[in-house]
Amino acid sequence: MSLTQQHLLDTHRARHLGTPVPPAPGTHDARVVRELREYRRFRAVLAGRPARGRIRHVLHRWLHRWPAGC
Template identity: 45%
Template structure:
């Protein structure tokens, strides 16, 4: 049973018992995500190890970005890309394309 079917069953039961209808599935997802994000930010402030780890990662990323920006860039070889639209043999009316049995198809 999926969430929609369970919700319909809950609606039916609520109607039979004269109770208010339950909320639809997924209505509190955005609020739950925001509260989890806020909680993680709070934990990052409270937990010193997590804050130190984030600071080390930021320093390492900054160091790597500085190194990559200092390197002289080597000339890149020209990339030859095939055309976006491939020609299909059946589109060429001058060519005969064999079908699955090996016979030539008539246009």
């Protein structure tokens, strides 16, 4: 059973029983990603690492490790 079919079944069941309809799949995806990003920043601060710009700093360090022209 696909995700869409399960959602339709849950929606039908909720309407039949008079309970609130569940949210559509993907409704809260942006909020979950935002909360995960904030949690990772929080964990970085607790560990004593910079909370922002870590990936850019690592990429810059990696790209400029070798001398130009090699």
